[in-house]
Amino acid sequence: MAREREGMRKERLDRGIKVRSDGVYSISSWREMSFLLAPRLLLILGLLIMPLVLVPAPYWQKVLIIVCIYAFLALGFDFLAHFVGLVSLGGALYIGVGAYVTAFFNVYLGLPIWLCIPLATILGGGLCTLLLWPCLPLRGVYFAIVSLMFPLLSARLIEALDVFGGTDGIMGLDGFSNSWWEMYVLISFMLIALFALRRLVNADMGLIFRGVKDNDQAVKASGISITFYKAVGVFIASSLGCFGGACLAHIYMWAGISQFALDFSIIPIAATVVGGGGTLAGPVIGCLILVPISELLRDFGTLRIAVYALILMGFIVFKSEGLMSFGSRKYNQFEHWVEI
Amino acid sequence: MFEAQGLMVFYENMLALNNVGLSCGDRQIVGVFGANSAGKSTLMYTLSGIMDDIAKKERMAGGERITIRGGISFQGKDMFGVKPAARARAGIILCPERRRIFPESTVLENLHIAGYLASRQQTEETLDYVFTIFPPLTKITRRLGGFLSGGEQQMLAIGRALMAQPKLLLLDEPLLGLSPAIQYWLAKSIKEIAAERQVAIIVAEQYARPIMPIIDYGYILENGSAVIEGDRDKLMNNPDVKSAYFGS
Numbered sequence: 050m051a052r053e054r055e056g057m058r059k060e061r062l063d064r065g066i067k068v069r070s071d072g073v074y075s076i077s078s079w080r081e082m083s084f085l086l087a088p089r090l091l092l093i094l095g096l097l098i099m100p101l102v103l104v105p106a107p108y109w110q111k112v113l114i115i116v117c118i119y120a121f122l123a124l125g126f127d128f129l130a131h132f133v134g135l136v137s138l139g140g141a142l143y144i145g146v147g148a149y150v151t152a153f154f155n156v157y158l159g160l161p162i163w164l165c166i167p168l169a170t171i172l173g174g175g176l177c178t179l180l181l182w183p184c185l186p187l188r189g190v191y192f193a194i195v196s197l198m199f200p201l202l203s204a205r206l207i208e209a210l211d212v213f214g215g216t217d218g219i220m221g222l223d224g225f226s227n228s229w230w231e232m233y234v235l236i237s238f239m240l241i242a243l244f245a246l247r248r249l250v251n252a253d254m255g256l257i258f259r260g261v262k263d264n265d266q267a268v269k270a271s272g273i274s275i276t277f278y279k280a281v282g283v284f285i286a287s288s289l290g291c292f293g294g295a296c297l298a299h300i301y302m303w304a305g306i307s308q309f310a311l312d313f314s315i316i317p318i319a320a321t322v323v324g325g326g327g328t329l330a331g332p333v334i335g336c337l338i339l340v341p342i343s344e345l346l347r348d349f350g351t352l353r354i355a356v357y358a359l360i361l362m363g364f365i366v367f368k369s370e371g372l373m374s375f376g377s378r379k380y381n382q383f384e385h386w387v388e389i
Numbered sequence: 390m391f392e393a394q395g396l397m398v399f400y401e402n403m404l405a406l407n408n409v410g411l412s413c414g415d416r417q418i419v420g421v422f423g424a425n426s427a428g429k430s431t432l433m434y435t436l437s438g439i440m441d442d443i444a445k446k447e448r449m450a451g452g453e454r455i456t457i458r459g460g461i462s463f464q465g466k467d468m469f470g471v472k473p474a475a476r477a478r479a480g481i482i483l484c485p486e487r488r489r490i491f492p493e494s495t496v497l498e499n500l501h502i503a504g505y506l507a508s509r510q511q512t513e514e515t516l517d518y519v520f521t522i523f524p525p526l527t528k529i530t531r532r533l534g535g536f537l538s539g540g541e542q543q544m545l546a547i548g549r550a551l552m553a554q555p556k557l558l559l560l561d562e563p564l565l566g567l568s569p570a571i572q573y574w575l576a577k578s579i580k581e582i583a584a585e586r587q588v589a590i591i592v593a594e595q596y597a598r599p600i601m602p603i604i605d606y607g608y609i610l611e612n613g614s615a616v617i618e619g620d621r622d623k624l625m626n627n628p629d630v631k632s633a634y635f636g637s
Contacts, residue, residue: 058456060402370451378451388460389397 060271060387063099077354088380093240094331100232109341110232114300116340117235118144121293122240123317123324123332125286132250132325133282134188134262138314139177139196141317144297145172145203145309151265151295153170153305166295185279190266204309218305222298231300235293239333243288247329258282316340325371334373338357343370390415390589391557396459398431398440398613407614409459410427413557413589413606420600421593421596422634423610425504429593430486432610433561437462437483437590438473463557478506480556487565488546490536494525495528499534499545503552511554516550518586519548522578540571547578560592564599572599579603597634601625 071154101108122140129135149170154160158167184195208216225231229313249255257278260268265275298304316339317332342360346353369373391413398406406428413419423429434440436456444455461468468476477483489498500519504512518525523544529537539544543563550558560579564572576599581591594600601607607624609617617627624630 056458058399058458059454062402280411368451369449374451389457 057386059384062383063381063387067303077305080300089365089376092333095118096236096240097233100229100236101234107228110228112341112344114231116130116336117232117239118293118297119227119313119316119320119340120239120333120336121200121242123336124246124329125289126317127321127326127332128246128250128331129282129286130321132255132262133281134194134265134323135185135282136190137196137260137283137286138193138318139199139287140183140226140290140313140315140317141200141311142196142314143173143177143287144178144294145200146177147288147291147294148215148298148304148308149219150176150291151298152211152222155222155299156219159215162225162299165223166292168297169295170292171286173294173389174284176288178280179292181283181287182280185276185283188243198312200309200314204306205307214305216306218303218307220303221252222301222302224302233276235296238292238323243329243333246285250329252282255302294351316343319361321371322361322369323372325373325375328371328377331371331373335371338372391461391463391591392477393436394459396432396435396461397457398428398435399454401455403451405613406435407612409608409613409615411436411591411608411615413591416427416583416589417605418583418590419594420597420604421609422595422597422600422607422630423498423569424594424595426612427610429595429610430561431613433483433486433559433591433593434484435459436525437481437559438468438471438476439483439485441470442473479493479500480554481559482550482553482557483559484546484550484561484563486561489544490532490534490537490542490545490549494534495531495539496534496545497530499549500552503549505553507552507554512552515552515554519551522585523548524583527564532580535571540568543567543575547575549581555586555588558588558590560590560594562594563592564594564596569599572596576600578605580634583625597630601634 069314098111099113103113122143125143126137126140126364129137146167147169150173151165154165154168155162157223180199181192184192198243209211225234244292248260257268257273260271260273261275261282268275294308297308320335320339321332322335323339324331326332343353345359346356349356364371392410393412394410396406396409396411397404400479409432411419411421411432411554421429421432431440434443440457444457445498447453447455459469463476463479463481465555466479468479468481471479491502494502500516501512505514507515525541526544526548529541534542538566547560547563552562563575563579567575579590579592579600580603584586592600592604601621601624606620608615608620609624609630617624617630619627626634
């Protein structure tokens with residue numbers, strides 16, 4: 050309250066309705082079009098140019114690939130948590146299943162890479178959905194626990210039964226023909242997924258998803274099967290994760306149990322917190338910030354996690370709404386002091 | 390004893406309370422009447438300090454910007470901007486809208502939780518008083534708060550507020566969702582409480598019919614401003630109040 054002025058209050062006004070609306074008015078002038086397009090183009094072009102900028106630093110090109118893979122998971126997490134109402138810790142499951150499915154088709158059946166990745170995306174997504182199906186009717190923490198349990202279980206099963214190469218993993222996957230393919234396939238599909246999801250949550254189906262999150266009993270009372278829609282939501286999120294996992298396996302040319310590592314479950318959540326939940330673009334931005342930070346922090350050795358935790362805590366305490374919500378509010382609204 | 394002047398509350402740019410002043414003397418019952426969205430609950434939250442807490446949470450989560458201006462004094466002390474817990478310690482106790490019973494604690498536990506600020510002796514004494522004024526509660530002391538009926542829950546909520554040893558009791562919509570018979574019975578109990586416990590009571594309510602006869606002074610809120618104020622007879626004889634609240 051210290052900075053508040055006597056007898057005044059800070060008023061926030063939305064920018065003109067024409068500018069903010071996504072309707073036909075928004076294309077009535079260049080100024081308004083550029084107002085809407087500027088932030089979107091900044092993200093799209095920025096990401097597309099990034100590999101070219103990073104040519105002198107091949108190590109950071111690899112980091113960019115990891116950023117994209119985490120971004121798939123973070124998008125899936127944000128979608129499930131803030132639009133379907135399921136808190137999923139299954140990032141590791143999605144990556145692992147995607148990696149093993151694509152490795153199975155590529156190494157054991159000899160299918161080409163451009164067929165393996167889509168197959169892994171669809172079949173992997175279906176497999177994850179089937180695994181998580183039994184706990185879909187439940188609300189609350191149960192889904193989180195079960196989705197956290199599956200990656201641990203799968204890793205131990207593969208190790209104990211010595212299937213799919215056991216602890217060595219499956220080696221000898223086809224790689225991408227060059228690193229440009231790796232980067233641009235991941236970046237472009239990540240952007241497509243981002244904008245497709247943003248559109249989906251505002252379509253009719255997205256309304257049902259949000260209804261399931263807000264009040265599932267009311268949705269049931271409208272004659273809609275919430276389990277089916279939750280399953281569709283999980284399928285979408287896990288397909289995104291499986292696509293990331295399949296690409297990861299082809300980039301490393303190897304699928305192993307370290308792809309069930311819990312990092313894949315935890316970092317997307319952190320990125321969603323940093324970027325702002327429920328915005329979809331926020332988690333992507335969160336990944337763009339967090340993953341490079343975690344690479345930079347490698348110099349700290351074991352203190353890495355401590356520093357990382359401090360940064361996260363700072364974000365939660367001082368900007369708990371997330372960067373994206375904060376930024377879009379500043380971008381879309383005027384602020385000024387008025388007399389009461 | 391209790392005075393509030395010039396209360397202004399903005400939800401973002403919407404004016405929820407516009408320059409509302411209100412005062413309440415010792416052992417008085419003051420009524421605040423208004424339709425939905427007139428600002429009754431906002432007023433109660435502002436007086437009890439909960440609004441400061443809501444504003445802080447909204448600010449941290451980047452939600453609505455809530456601006457609160459004005460002045461509140463209680464027994465000669467400035468209470469504006471004082472934390473809700475400190476206001477409760479000073480004796481301003483809110484009995485919130487829709488009761489907010491602890492659903493997984495028994496009736497007795499609910500009452501004991503609220504006795505946190507009271508001494509052991511006060512707790513015993515108030516507990517006895519609550520059971521004498523609300524006899525239905527004596528039979529269900531071990532039932533969970535969530536399983537009570539609406540009327541029982543409201544009795545428990547008022548009893549719980551009494552356990553905190555109020556000097557000023559804020560009742561926010563105590564009659565919400567109750568049958569007319571219970572409404573009148575509860576209104577009678579409220580009057581008894583004011584007399585027997587020597588507390589001042591501010592009661593915000595939509596249903597003026599049961600409450601109006603028990604008040605000493607009243608305010609009519611409309612769109613966030615106190616449009617009419619006066620003692621019981623003045624309000625009851627006001628033609629606008631009659632047509633709006635008594636349907637005649």
